[in-house]
Amino acid sequence: MTEILKVQGLRKAFGGVVVANGIDFSLSKGAMHCLIGPNGAGKSSFFRLLLGEHAPDAGTITFDGSDITGLRSFQRIRRGISVKFQVPGIFKALSVRQNLEVAFQDHLHGHSLSATIREMLDFTDLRAEEMTPAGILSHGQQQWLEIAMAVGVEPKLLLLDEPTAGMSPDETRKTGEMLHELNGRGITILAVEHDMAFVEQIAKRVTVLHFGSIFAEGTITEIIDHPGVQEIYLGTADV
């Protein structure tokens, strides 16, 4: 299988805090992969490094065959990376429709733009909220809206930072189904998640991050049975 993402020797420190301590990581095309780890392990920082929000102290990031380490954030997005942040990053004063327009209008125009918006409104069950300011949606709906914004551009790689945070079990399960559908369309997905039930629902392979380093990597059962992982994370996690 070909790799869509390859990270080599990625290092980043803020003063004394090492958020990435020589990370080697790769992701094959079409994968649905989860990143777990205790609070402060460096999961969100790893995403920010991938997105170019932090410049690494050392290491390289290769995406879809080319080195993107020196590119600015918006250029990386244009290459086909898309992201949903841990804190919902939507335009609260704008309507749901406008949020989607801003997300898609650069790639789509005219009829294909309105068709995709309609499709995404159905996909996320936000049809009735089309003209509602995004800021007054429920937390779960805001998460979905942001997922829709992230997937509507048809990225090659979708980064999701805690996509189910604050969702009810029902919403969480539905989100999992959405992700399976997106993955079925060929989008590679890398998700940070705390909810192990959700991780089991979506991921075949899991990477555990601890103190900015990769602590373990394997199938979901391997990770759950891993004694070290239980000690640092699963035993103490509030799942």
Added chain:
Amino acid sequence: MTLNTTDTVPRSRARRLFSRLEGPQTMGSGPAFWTVAALVLGVAAAYPLIADAWTVGNAAYFLIWTFMAMGLGVVWGYAGALSFGQTAFFGLAGYAYGVITINLGTAYGLTIVALLLSVAIGGLFALVIGYFMFYGRIQGVFIGIVTLSVTLVLETFMAQTAGPQWRIGEARLNGFNGMSGMPPLTLPWFGGDIVLYPGPPLYYLLLGLVVICYLGLRILLNSPFGNVLVAIRENPHRVGMLGYDVRLYQMLAFGIGGAFAALSGALYTAWGQYITPSSMGLTSAALPIVWVAVGGRRDITATLIGTLVVLAGFQTLTIYGSQYALVVMGALLLVTVLAAPQGLIVGAMTLLGRLFQRSKT
């Protein structure tokens, strides 16, 4: 078949353009709104028939400022960057108009060329300032500080150009007293040039320009470009993470705002045939913020109406003393910020819209 496609493509493009006269970024839509707008325009067009030439020239003076206000509306209200120094582009364009026309004269419609050049100079200067600000990661309140500094530096610089060595060709910059004696706008015409002194012909030219700029901005703001601007105002980080070069958009919006301020500056200089450094001073720099804030910065219609209303009110008050008028302006700004932060006109229009909705149901 071929004929059909070549025919419909431009037509549908024009239709899409005009459909953007209405949209989420601008208040007012539907036949009722456009009927009222046409009526207002009709009254404005008939105004010179009932008023004397001096009053009409004075009304033209009000129209001149609306361009700077609408430009600030784009930069501040839509793109979310509070510029405190639109007068820098206003003043620069005013001086540019003076220097160019004094050197080139009025023949062959050269004053119109001078007007366009002045707008280009002001707009380019704004792009340069915008480049250094936005690519230098200056944000929030610091944009206000930088832009205010720019306009005050220009004011100070122009105020010390009294000596005879400060001349560009024929044009003396004249220091604190400012430059005067430049010709008004002059339209070449068959039976002889039309000189646009303050009066009905200038009024009509300005009214036409206001309509063009207002409608053009409505189309721009409801376009994908306008969508990105308001998104940047709401959450610039997310916009970057959707693949947009946020700084480029901010710089372009700032350039547009600067060009509009420059249009005001050049027209102002042509109208009164003078421009002084104080047009870039602190008081001058603060006034556009009051106009735009009071009317409503997040809607171009509110900005336009608010500016005209506040200007007319300001002039009425000035009869009782200009210091007094400034205090009232400050109080007005305070009341707006406290009582209707989205602006008085926007507040009133929202209320009207709600009443209208209710009466329909």
